[in-house]
Structures are given as C-alpha cells and as structure tokens.
Amino acid sequence: xxxxxxxxxxxxxxxxxxxxxxxxxxxxxxxxxxxxxxxxxxxxxxxxxxxxxxxxxxxxxxxxxxxxxxxxxxxxxxxxxxxxxxxxxxxxxxxxxxxxxxxxxxxxxxxxxxxxxxxxxxxxxxxxxxxxxxxxxxxxxxxxxxxxxxxxxxxxxxxxxxxxxxxxxxxxxxxxxxxxxxxxxxxxxxxxxxxxxxxxxxxxxxxxxxxxxxxxxxxxxxxxxxxxxxxxxxxxxxxxxxxxxxxxxxxxxxxxxxxxxxxxxxxxxxxxxxxxxxxxxxxxxxxxxxxxxxxxxxxxxxxxxxxxxxxxxxxxxxxxxxxxxxxxxxxxxxxxxxxxxxxxxxxxxxxxxxxxxxxxxxxxxxxxxxxxxxxxxxxxxxxxxxxxxxxxxxxxxxxxxxxxxxxxxxxxxxxxxxxxxxxxxxxxxxxxxxxxxxxxxxxxxxxxxxxxxxxxxxxxxxxxxxxxxxx
Ligand code: FAD
Ligand code: SF4
Ligand code: SF4
Numbered sequence: 001x002x003x004x005x006x007x008x009x010x011x012x013x014x015x016x017x018x019x020x021x022x023x024x025x026x027x028x029x030x031x032x033x034x035x036x037x038x039x040x041x042x043x044x045x046x047x048x049x050x051x052x053x054x055x056x057x058x059x060x061x062x063x064x065x066x067x068x069x070x071x072x073x074x075x076x077x078x079x080x081x082x083x084x085x086x087x088x089x090x091x092x093x094x095x096x097x098x099x100x101x102x103x104x105x106x107x108x109x110x111x112x113x114x115x116x117x118x119x120x121x122x123x124x125x126x127x128x129x130x131x132x133x134x135x136x137x138x139x140x141x142x143x144x145x146x147x148x149x150x151x152x153x154x155x156x157x158x159x160x161x162x163x164x165x166x167x168x169x170x171x172x173x174x175x176x177x178x179x180x181x182x183x184x185x186x187x188x189x190x191x192x193x194x195x196x197x198x199x200x201x202x203x204x205x206x207x208x209x210x211x212x213x214x215x216x217x218x219x220x221x222x223x224x225x226x227x228x229x230x231x232x233x234x235x236x237x238x239x240x241x242x243x244x245x246x247x248x249x250x251x252x253x254x255x256x257x258x259x260x261x262x263x264x265x266x267x268x269x270x271x272x273x274x275x276x277x278x279x280x281x282x283x284x285x286x287x288x289x290x291x292x293x294x295x296x297x298x299x300x301x302x303x304x305x306x307x308x309x310x311x312x313x314x315x316x317x318x319x320x321x322x323x324x325x326x327x328x329x330x331x332x333x334x335x336x337x338x339x340x341x342x343x344x345x346x347x348x349x350x351x352x353x354x355x356x357x358x359x360x361x362x363x364x365x366x367x368x369x370x371x372x373x374x375x376x377x378x379x380x381x382x383x384x385x386x387x388x389x390x391x392x393x394x395x396x397x398x399x400x401x402x403x404x405x406x407x408x409x410x411x412x413x414x415x416x417x418x419x420x421x422x423x424x425x426x427x428x429x430x431x432x433x434x435x436x437x438x439x440x441x442x443x444x445x446x447x448x449x450x451x452x453x454x455x456x457x458x459x460x461x462x463x464x465x466x467x468x469x470x471x
Contacts, residue, residue, distance in 0.1 A: 159187020289394020
C-alpha cells in the first residue's frame with residue numbers, strides 16, 4: 001500500500017542557526033531543494049480549483065493546486081508558467097507574503113494535520129527556475145511573443161506595484177518608463193526589507209528581466225520636482241502612480257528630536273541602501289550602541305530589531321498592545337524571538353529622556369492594560385494604568401507606520417486624495433484624472449507586497465483597455 005499523504009508532516013526548510021545568523025546579514029532561510037519540495041508537494045491533496053481555499057486566500061489567486069502538482073511531478077517550467085499567469089515576482093512573494101493570513105490560512109490539510117508550505121514551494125519554483133536556466137527559457141519565449149506598440153506609459157515608483165505594472169504593460173508591447181526618486185530600483189523591497197529576509201540580488205535580477213522586456217528606468221527622478229504629472233501627460237498616453245507610502249508617522253512626545261532617535265525608515269534605509277551592513281567595505285557605519293529600543297510591532301519593527309541585533313545591540317521591541325495584536329508576519333516574530341530580541345508588551349512611550357549632550361539615554365513608558373472591547377480594526381482596546389517604567393536606550397527606532405507623501409498631490413491639480421493623503425481611485429484604479437491610474441500603498445496606506453503587486457497587475461490591464469479604447 002502507498003503512503004497516505006494526509007499522515008505526513010510538513011517538510012521543514014533548513015535555516016541558519018540563530019547564534020550564527022545574528023552575526024551576519026545573509027539570508028536566514030535556505031528554502032527547499034527539488035527532493036524536499038517534491039515531498040512537500042506530495043502532501044497537498046490538490047483540491048479542485050473551484051473550491052480550493054488556498055486560491056481564494058491568495059490576493060492574486062494563483063492556481064496553487066495546479067502549480068503544486070507540477071512541482072510534485074518535477075515539471076518546474078510548467079509550475080513557473082502557472083505562477084507567472086498571476087504573479088511575476090514569486091521569488092519575492094514566496095519570501096515575504098504573510099502566508100499564514102492568506103493562501104495557507106484555510107488550507108484543508110490544516111484540519112487534519114500540517115498546512116501545506118505554499119510560500120516556500122512558490123519560492124522554490126522561482127529559485128530553481130532561475131538557477132537552472134528554466135526561467136531564462138520562459139522569458140525568451142515571452143520576449144519573442146511581444147508585439148511592440150507605439151503608445152507610452154509612465155510609471156511613478158519602482159516598488160512592487162510599479163515593477164508589476166511595468167512587466168504586465170511591457171508584455172503587452174507598450175513603451176514603459178519607470179521614474180524612481182531614489183538611486184536604486186525596488187522601493188521598500190530594497191530600502192526597507194533587509195538582506196537577511198530578501199537578498200537585494202533577487203530584486204536586481206527582476207529589474208534586469210524588465211529591462212530585457214524593454215522597460216526603461218529613470219533614477220533620481222522625483223515626480224513633482226524633476227517633472228510633474230501634467231508634464232508627463234504631454235508625452236505619455238497614460239500614467240500609473242505607484243509611489244507608495246514613504247512618509248513615516250512620528251510620535252508627538254517630548255524628546256522625539258534627541259540624537260539617537262530614528263524613524264524606522266531612516267534607520268533601515270541607512271543600513272540597507274547605504275550598505276552600512278557592509279562596513280568597513282562601505283564607509284557608512286551606523287552606531288547603535290549597546291541598547292536599542294524599538295517602538296511598534298509590525299514587520300518594519302521586526303526588521304529594525306533584527307537589523308539592530310546584527311549590528312551588535314541588545315534589542316527591546318516595545319508595543320502598546322498585547323501579544324494577539326502584533327501585526328508582523330508569524331515567521332518574523334518567531335525568528336526575532338529565536339534571535340534573542342526581548343518583547344515588552346503593553347508599554348506606551350510617553351517621553352524620550354536625553355543626557356546633557358542631547359542624546360537619548362532612556363525611554364519612559366506608561367504601562368497599559370487590555371480591555372475586552374475591540375476597535376474598528378478588530379484590535380483589543382487598551383487603557384493606561386497610571387504606572388510608569390523606564391528602559392535604557394542608546395538608540396530608539398520608531399516603527400509605527402507610514403503614510404503617503406504629499407509632493408505628487410501638491411503638484412497635480414485635480415488629483416483627489418482622502419484626508420489621510422491616500423489617492424482616491426475608482427474600481428479600475430483610475431484616479432480623478434482620466435488616464436492617470438494609481439495603486440499599491442499610495443492608495444491603501446501601508447499594506448503588503450502582494451496587494452501592491454495585485455494593484456500593479458489590475459492597473460496594467462485597465463490601462464491596456466483604456467489605451468485600446470483611446471485608439
Ligand atoms: P513602495 O515599495 O513604497 O515603492 C514606492 C516607490 O516609489 C519607492 O521606490 C519610492 O522611492 C518611489 N517614489 C515615491 N515618491 C516618488 C516620486 N514623487 N517620484 C518618483 N518616485 C517616487 N509587506 C509584505 O507583504 N511582507 C513583508 O514582510 C513586509 N515587510 C516590510 C518591511 C518594511 C521595513 C516595510 C517598510 C514594509 C514592509 N512590507 C511588507 C510592506 C510592503 O513592503 C509595502 O506594502 C509595499 O512595498 C508597497 O509597494 P508599493 O509599490 O506600493 O510602494
Ligand atoms: Fe501565497 Fe503570496 Fe504566493 Fe499568493 S502570492 S500563493 S498569498 S505566497
Ligand atoms: Fe493543497 Fe491546501 Fe490548496 Fe488544498 S488548500 S490544494 S491541500 S494547498
């Protein structure tokens with residue numbers, strides 16, 4: 001009798017040991033090899049497409065049972081072809097999607113045993129195809145099938161929303177130019193998410209693929225300053241705004257301007273983009289001191305904490321709510337705990353205390369307690385207890401979220417935004433200006449990579465339709 005896949009346990013992926021990885025910035029998880037990926041794929045019962053809860057849970061509805069079947073049969077080219085129908089950046093989403101809340105959330109195998117490791121299988125397909133040349137074959141097929149068009153599309157921002165839209169439009173033959181404010185392409189994928197979670201070379205590889213599809217990149221180009229949207233509209237047939245939500249929220253408490261108090265944006269950009277993690281090879285060191293206090297408990301907070309740990313500090317994650325309301329991916333919280341990051345929950349910062357040189361030395365918190373009632377986002381309400389504690393700190397990193405920047409709105413007459421500054425769009429992601437579309441964090445506030453990519457794809461299809469009708 002054959003082995004019953006339902007009785008098998010989830011096949012683990014090897015990882016760098018915590019005591020080793022806290023001294024380097026190399027990727028933590030090594031992913032599956034072919035054999036272990038096939039074993040994991042064998043466990044999936046391949047639910048019928050119309051029912052499969054994993055497809056429903058994935059924001060871009062990848063045909064998960066179909067690609068997993070191809071993995072099981074060792075047909076990685078077909079697996080990649082299936083994934084690419086809905087997702088052009090599987091090496092990235094396989095690494096950073098919050099799978100536990102999406103594709104893996106309602107996996108039927110979870111009812112009788114372990115859920116299928118969909119994210120790591122998706123990552124495996126992308127990595128294996130890249131390393132073996134399978135991806136190159138598919139890319140060549142794609143390039144050969146492109147029928148070039150004269151119409152031009154401008155994309156503002158090169159994060160996951162911009163890159164996905166660029167890929168979908170270039171595949172349909174449009175002349176695409178991406179305008180990026182920074183000197184590197186990739187948005188949060190390169191300046192936010194650290195090397196040990198998402199190696200930069202993977203993003204660079206995706207950018208090279210886009211260049212081969214004919215996409216042009218203009219770097220150090222701040223739309224709203226170097227050029228405005230009305231000016232772009234004179235040269236381009238459509239515009240897609242994918243400028244993200246790059247303005248950090250600040251804490252309005254005493255001491256926020258002391259030396260050593262950073263926003264997570266500042267801190268992570270310094271380490272990632274200026275390559276401070278490669279000191280002394282790159283002469284841009286970041287001195288964090290012995291004790292680092294992080295404020296917040298989302299993905300950004302985990303990344304800042306784990307980065308500070310790798311720079312040699314003792315790190316404390318502080319959060320005003322309780323454990324159940326931590327919003328970071330499960331894997332990140334698990335890895336942070338393994339790496340010895342201390343979690344101090346139900347602490348609300350009320351003051352940063354400095355020394356005579358104007359540098360932070362302590363953070364004062366009010367202790368909080370949770371109530372039964374929940375707020376509009378489903379989080380448990382909290383209230384102060386009137387008791388206070390202090391934590392020593394050489395560096396503080398504030399990671400409490402980001403909002404959209406104002407420069408595009410201020411320089412684009414007629415562009416409607418809501419009261420938080422996020423761009424208002426219709427069901428086809430068109431803004432209040434005909435021919436100008438928007439997506440990703442610019443319309444959602446800080447969200448996720450896959451939602452940004454989903455918007456990029458949806459906007460590209462809407463732009464395609466708009467331009468066909470225009471012709
Ligand atoms: P972005 O990635 O922000 O890209 C926008 C780009 O536009 C940037 O490159 C910016 O420089 C450029 N730009 C802005 N204004 C202009 C202008 N005026 N002119 C030209 N260019 C401009 N999500 C997950 O799913 N999983 C995770 O694990 C995860 N971890 C995260 C960790 C950190 C530290 C952060 C900050 C976010 C994380 N997120 C994660 C959220 C996720 O990265 C974002 O939701 C996603 O990147 C949004 O994509 P986007 O393309 O809309 O914008
Ligand atoms: Fe899961 Fe994200 Fe891949 Fe969709 S894109 S299958 S949610 S890992
Ligand atoms: Fe496989 Fe789980 Fe999807 Fe069913 S729900 S097809 S078992 S991954």
